[in-house]
Amino acid sequence: MSNIILEAQHIVKNFHDPVTVRVLNDVSFSIQKGEFVSVVGKSGCGKSTLLYILSTMDTDYEGELWIDGESMAQKKEAQLAKVRNEKIGFVFQFHYLLNEFSVLRNVMLPGLKLNKYSEKEVEQRAFEKLSMLDIQQLAHKKANQLSGGEKQRVAIARALINDPAIIMGDEPTGNLDKKNSDIVFDIFKSLAKDFNQTMLIVTHDQGFASKTHRIIEMEDGRIIKQ
Amino acid sequence: MNYLLIFNIAKSLLLARWKQTLVAAIGVTFSIAMFITLLGFMTGLNDLLDGLILNRTAHVRLFNEIKPNKNQPIDAVPEFKNYYNFVQSVKSSNSRQEIYNTGAIMQAIRKDERVLGFAPKITAPVFFNDGTVDITGVVNGIDVEAESKLFFFNDYVTSGSALDIKNVSNSIVLGKGLAGKLLANIGDVVQVTTAKGERFPLKVVGFFQSGIQEFDKVQSYASINTVQKLLGKPNSYITDIQIKLKNLAMAPTVAKEYAQLFQADAEDIQTANSQFETGSFVRTIISYSVGIVLLIVAGFGIYNILNMMIYEKMDSIAILKATGFSGKDVNRIFLLIALSIGFFGGLLGLFFGFILSSIIDQIPFNTASLPTIKTYPINYSPVFYFIGSSFSLITTYLAGLFPARKASRVDPVIIIRGK
Numbered sequence: 001m002s003n004i005i006l007e008a009q010h011i012v013k014n015f016h017d018p019v020t021v022r023v024l025n026d027v028s029f030s031i032q033k034g035e036f037v038s039v040v041g042k043s044g045c046g047k048s049t050l051l052y053i054l055s056t057m058d059t060d061y062e063g064e065l066w067i068d069g070e071s072m073a074q075k076k077e078a079q080l081a082k083v084r085n086e087k088i089g090f091v092f093q094f095h096y097l098l099n100e101f102s103v104l105r106n107v108m109l110p111g112l113k114l115n116k117y118s119e120k121e122v123e124q125r126a127f128e129k130l131s132m133l134d135i136q137q138l139a140h141k142k143a144n145q146l147s148g149g150e151k152q153r154v155a156i157a158r159a160l161i162n163d164p165a166i167i168m169g170d171e172p173t174g175n176l177d178k179k180n181s182d183i184v185f186d187i188f189k190s191l192a193k194d195f196n197q198t199m200l201i202v203t204h205d206q207g208f209a210s211k212t213h214r215i216i217e218m219e220d221g222r223i224i225k226q
Numbered sequence: 227m228n229y230l231l232i233f234n235i236a237k238s239l240l241l242a243r244w245k246q247t248l249v250a251a252i253g254v255t256f257s258i259a260m261f262i263t264l265l266g267f268m269t270g271l272n273d274l275l276d277g278l279i280l281n282r283t284a285h286v287r288l289f290n291e292i293k294p295n296k297n298q299p300i301d302a303v304p305e306f307k308n309y310y311n312f313v314q315s316v317k318s319s320n321s322r323q324e325i326y327n328t329g330a331i332m333q334a335i336r337k338d339e340r341v342l343g344f345a346p347k348i349t350a351p352v353f354f355n356d357g358t359v360d361i362t363g364v365v366n367g368i369d370v371e372a373e374s375k376l377f378f379f380n381d382y383v384t385s386g387s388a389l390d391i392k393n394v395s396n397s398i399v400l401g402k403g404l405a406g407k408l409l410a411n412i413g414d415v416v417q418v419t420t421a422k423g424e425r426f427p428l429k430v431v432g433f434f435q436s437g438i439q440e441f442d443k444v445q446s447y448a449s450i451n452t453v454q455k456l457l458g459k460p461n462s463y464i465t466d467i468q469i470k471l472k473n474l475a476m477a478p479t480v481a482k483e484y485a486q487l488f489q490a491d492a493e494d495i496q497t498a499n500s501q502f503e504t505g506s507f508v509r510t511i512i513s514y515s516v517g518i519v520l521l522i523v524a525g526f527g528i529y530n531i532l533n534m535m536i537y538e539k540m541d542s543i544a545i546l547k548a549t550g551f552s553g554k555d556v557n558r559i560f561l562l563i564a565l566s567i568g569f570f571g572g573l574l575g576l577f578f579g580f581i582l583s584s585i586i587d588q589i590p591f592n593t594a595s596l597p598t599i600k601t602y603p604i605n606y607s608p609v610f611y612f613i614g615s616s617f618s619l620i621t622t623y624l625a626g627l628f629p630a631r632k633a634s635r636v637d638p639v640i641i642i643r644g645k
Contacts, residue, residue, distance in 0.1 A: 052639045057548060078552040085550020092642055096545035100242040110549040112231045158549070170642070 004066075005165050005198045006031045006054065011063035013049055013221075023049050024061070025221040031166070031200060036192035038209040039202045041218035048170055050218070051202045055088060055168050056080045068165045085114055089159025093171040095151035097143035103154050104130070104139040111161040122161070129157040133187060149180030156187055160197075167191070169201040173208060185211065232555060235546075236562040243535060250531045251571035253524040254622065258575025258614045261517035263582040265610045268513040270603035272506045278437050282377050283495055284345075284468030285477045288484060290325055291491045292318050328464040331488050340471055340480060345372035347466040348453045355417040355425070356408050363404055363444045365418065367453025376470045379434075379447070386412050386432020391449045398428040398452070401442035402435045418456065426456050518617070525621035528567055532560060532629035536636075543633055544641035557634035564626020565619060572618030576611050 013024035023046045031037055041047045052058040054065065056072055059080070065072040068087055072080065084090075097106045104126055111122035130136040133153045138146060146154065152172065159167050169188075173181040185208055191197040192213070201212065209215050217225040240247050294316040300306055325331065328346070335344050348367035353360040370392045373379040380388050383399060391397050398418075400410060410416050410430050418426045428448065436442055448456075454463050469484075471477055477494035485492035496503070536543070543556055587604040 048643065052643075055548070057637075058639050078554060081547065081550050081552035081555075084548065090548050092548075094541075094642075096541055096548075096642075098238075098542050098545070100238040100542075109231075109235075109546075113228060113550050113555075115228045115231075 003033045004030050005033050005035075005068055006200070007064075007066040008050075008054060009064040009066075011050070011053060011061055011065070013046070013053060013058075013061040023221050024053070027063070027221070027223055029216060029223060029226055031198060033198055034192070034196040036188070036199050036213040037201070037216060038212040038214070039200065039216045039218060040204060040206065040209045043204065045218045046221045047202045047218050051168055051170050051200070054200065055090065056084055085110055086162060087165040089162070089164035089167040091152070091155050091159050091167065091169040091172040093174040095148075095155045097146075097151055097154060097158075099142065099144040101143060102140050103135075103143055103146070106143055106154060107158045107161055110158060114162050116162075126157070126161060129160045130154075132160075133157050149176055149183060152176060152180065152184055153187065156184070160191075166198045166200060169199065169203075171203055171205075172201060173203070173205060181205075181208070232558050233562060236559045236566065239535070239539065239542075239559070240563055240566060243538075246531050246535070247567060250524075250528045250567045251574070253527040254521075254568055254571025254618050255575040255578060257517070257520035257524040258572050258618050259578035259582055260520050261614050261617070262576060262579025262610055263586065264517055265513050265613075266579070266583040266604045266606060267586055267602070268509055269605035269607065269610075272509055273605055274599065274603045276506055279499055280495070282382075282436070283499060284377075285471040285474055285495045286469040286481045286484060287493045287498070288325060288331070288467040288469065288488060288490050289465060289493075290323055292323065294318050323465050324459070324463050325465065325467065325488070325490050327488075328462050328467070331467065331490075334487070335467070335469060335484075340473065340476055342470045342472050343372060343376050344467055344469040345369050345376055346450065346464045347373075347468055348450060348457070348463065349465055350453050350457055351421055352456070353419040354404070354408055355419055360419070361404070361407055363446060365398065365453055365456065366445065366447050367450040368447055369450055377468070382434045382436050383432045384435045386430075388432060388434075390431035391447060391452070394429060394431055396426075396428050396452055396455075397431040397448065399432040399434050399447045400430055401445045402433050403439055403443035404446060405430070405433050407443070420456055422458070424456075424458065428452070517614075521617050521621045524571075525625040528564055528622050528625040529629060532564055532626055533632075535563070536560065536629050536633045539633075540636060540641050543636045544638040547636065547638040548642065553634035556636070557630045560630035560633045561623065561626050564622045564630065568618045568622025571622075572615050575618065576614055579611075579614065580606075 007030040009028050011024055011027040012022070015021045015023055027050060039047045039050065049058070053061050056065070056067070067083060070083070072083070075083065097103075098109070101109070104123065107126040107129060108122050111117065111125060112119065117125065127136060127139065130139055133156060135150060135153050135157070138150060138154070143151065143154070152175075156172075172188075173184050176184060188199060188201065189211070192199060201208075203209055214226070216223055298311070298313050298316065300311045300313060332344065332346065335341055346369055350365045350367065352363055352365050354363050368379070370379065370388055374388060384402065386399065388399065391399055398416065400408070400416070408416055412430055412432060414430050415427045416430060418428055420426065434442070434447065436445070450464075454461065457463070469480070471480060474495065478496055481492040481494035484490070546556060547553070583604045583606065586602050589602050591599060591602045593599070
């Protein structure tokens with residue numbers, strides 16, 4: 001029963017500037033634990049907007065959102081931040097690493113914020129994640145000394161640090177060349193296969209999507225196939 | 227709440243842009259240092275100038291003024307009681323300048339808890355005879371020990387010894403200006419004629435310099451006994467009692483009380499020298515406002531730098547928020563950045579302010595009118611350091627408030643979408 005990690009019910013989203021435009025129209029779907037889901041669709045079909053609503057960062061919508069059995073409707077900004085910290089791991093198109101910190105520290109930040117483990121343990125866990133992605137040798141480099149593919153892998157490690165219920169990706173391979181895209185995809189695949197990690201990835205790369213468990217196809221703010 | 231983490235992030239952001247941080251901190255340092263130096267110097271000068279008068283002025287002065295009697299006989303007549311009576315050509319009836327019953331009064335004052343000490347005094351107007359020229363002057367009969375203790379008489383005797391007027395009989399300490407007029411040196415004898423016409427030789431044992439030239443041209447000091455002899459008065463003859471209180475602010479009350487109790491005139495320092503307080507007050511206000519303006523300017527510098535930092539760090543703020551830092555956390559990070567600039571800048575400012583003050587304190591400052599002052603005066607009151615440090619924290623906090631709020635309201639969706 002509570003195998004559902006994420007559930008969206010009748011999500012409606014309007015943009016008001018300059019005129020009211022309906023971007024999402026009655027979107028409902030749910031994701032089971034361990035599923036590897038991709039959302040595809042043309043540019044402007046609302047898939048990124050949907051992801052930001054699901055990620056709890058955008059709160060200006062109608063409809064209901066449940067993450068790990070909890071409704072997000074009544075939560076305050078600080079509580080939503082906690083949910084993001086604990087339950088959701090993010091991988092964006094752009095890596096968003098903090099250049100002031102070392103790679104290791106970047107990976108540790110959400111873990112330190114969670115404050116569940118001691119700093120030593122968080123460091124240990126960050127190392128594990130890095131070596132899982134085969135980049136432990138980069139741990140003590142500054143974030144701005146890495147290549148694009150390496151940065152994206154660090155971002156994945158950062159998404160994994162708190163063992164999130166779900167990983168959300170917004171075009172995680174969009175900025176990468178073929179080789180790095182394949183590496184990143186392989187990482188996602190092994191996360192799904194070996195660690196039973198739930199993942200929701202927004203992409204317009206059909207090749208990428210076709211290799212996931214389930215494809216949600218969107219057009220003009222609606223789900224047309226799932 | 228994980229304060230250590232927030233502290234660490236703030237520290238990293240600060241150190242990542244250490245040049246900007248340094249500029250902001252130097253702004254605070256500079257203004258605090260100037261604030262401390264300015265106030266120290268101004269207050270030092272204030273104290274010096276006030277001291278010129280206040281040190282030598284009694285908080286309460288008891289004396290008998292020669293004036294017409296307030297109770298004229300016409301007022302006692304029942305018929306004219308309800309009239310306002312004009313009496314022409316009233317003469318002062320009280321010819322005695324001395325305070326009555328001085329022994330008992332002094333005893334009563336000595337017992338008063340509020341009194342720090344008192345010094346009896348006689349003023350006698352005299353002529354100094356120099357060949358055919360008579361120079362008007364005043365001989366003050368003083369108790370040297372009490373006068374030195376309470377009014378720093380010692381400090382103003384520039385040559386010779388103050389104590390000699392007690393130890394050498396019939397001796398006098400002349401004002402520097404007066405001595406110049408009389409061409410008198412230490413060891414010489416000057417001739418003094420009293421108002422009653424008696425002539426008296428006095429031996430010069432020292433010169434004094436008060437800092438007020440007009441004063442030095444007429445004043446001279448001798449022991450109480452010498453002046454009593456000079457005037458041909460008995461041992462109890464005292465014209466003034468100068469009282470110093472433990473608390474200056476009490477002077478008006480004490481003066482009123484003593485005037486009634488001892489049936490004498492009593493003048494408090496506030497009435498006698500009100501202009502000095504006004505002067506110091508205005509000078510203090512000027513120094514505070516200059517210091518605060520400096521701090522506000524530094525505050526705007528911090529505001530600018532924080533604003534710039536927030537625009538530069540939009541991405542970092544967005545990802546911090548995406549990965550679970552709340553708006554409050556981000557707010558705290560930037561406030562902490564502002565406050566640490568204020569704290570470290572302010573701390574350095576206090577240090578440099580102290581150094582600068584000490585340097586000014588070493589600069590020679592010799593003026594003929596201030597014999598005891600050798601260097602520029604500085605007041606090292608910890609109050610300025612306290613005000614300086616609290617102000618640096620308050621201004622940087624206020625400067626950080628708006629940028630921090632702006633940072634806390636950054637919408638990560640807008641930033642991440644923009645890429």
